[in-house]
Amino acid sequence: MGAEGDIPDEARVILRSLASCWTDVADPKAMQVVRLKGAMTNKVYQIKWSTDPGEQSRKVLVRIYGEGVEVFFDRDDEIRAFECMSRHGQGPRLLGRFANGRVEEFIHARTLSAADLRDPEISALIAAKLREFHGLEVPGRMEIILWDRLRNWLSAAKSVCPPEEAQMLRLEAMDEEVSCLEEELCRGNHQCIGFCHNDLQYGNIMMDEETRSITIIDYEYAGHNPVAFDIGNHFCEMAADYHTDIPHILDFTKYPDLEERRRFVHVYLSSSGDEPSDFEVEELLQDIRKYTLASHLLWGLWGIISAHVNKIDFDYMEYARQRFQQYWLMKPVILGSSDAHHGSTDNSGSVFAL
Secondary structure, rough: HHHHHHOHHHHHHHHHHHHHHHOOEOOOOOEEEEOOOOOOOOOOEEEEEEOOOOOOOOOEEEEOOOHHHHOOOHHHHHHHHHHHHHOOOOOOEEEEOOOOEEEEOOOOOOOOOHHHHHHHHHHHHHHHHHHHHHHOOOOOOOOOOOHHHHHHHHHHHHHOOHHHHHOOOOHHHHHHHHHHHHHHHOOOOOOEEEEEEEOOHHHHHOOOOOOOEEEEOOOOOOEEHHHHHHHHHHHHHHHOOOHHHHHOOOHHHHHHHHHHHHHHHHHHHHOOOOOOOOHHHHHHHHHHHHHHHHHHHHHHHHHHHHHHHHHOOOOOOHHHEEEEEEEEHHHHHHOOOOHHHHHOOOOOEEEEEE
């Protein structure tokens, strides 16, 4: 059975209803289904119908939710964020919902690649778009979600881990790590809080090649957080390429160097129209660097849980080990050295293929 057989009957009813409304589609039942690669949690399909000669084919996206994801986020919260983004013109429109998924507008733009994140022009476009995203007024909880999410995921990870696995991953030390990290990172009242994407990997960013406009998609993990966390998490994602034969292997030598980080932050801050001071740039750079530690812990825990609840072909446990190893490697560099607070040491490490 091919990709077409993966689409639930409930979704097919929605798809045929949509296609019936398009006068240029001859046969609403004659749809082509193509599985799109790179999704880490869900299964995503492009649905296409042939149209009258000379007309562009009709396309939509079907997203089938992954198993066990309710431990990570509240689906109703995600749908509310999705609908809010649509109202703000920030993402695809919601076209229909079914029991374990939804139908979305197909955006005629290309999904970015791992290499695109390092392109100075594209990186600047992402920085400006992210500043706009962070400024959106989104209904729902206004509180920072990072620390509760870390503790909830840690509890879930402990509940699914066998004792020997938990010992190998040092889960017994994580409660104290989270508390110490929260105390260290929440000092002072200078940090900017915004509506954050919290999963800004290249697969969640699309670009229109003609207009060069950026669209940020997939809001499953979105919520209010320090913007420094969102940017730091984005920088960490530059170590990943999910379209290789070994998509779980991370190369932290690809973490952006200080010049790249400073350029991103300068564009981010100046995109509002005001030129930032050197102090503002350096202060945000320092905060971003610290929040990479929270990113490593969060996605390490995500990897552990996913290894036990998700059947997608991805070595989640190996991914988790690498994120934790990078955390323990970089913690003394970032928090334990006065030099680290001035950006003299890069947040890079070796390639971990454990």
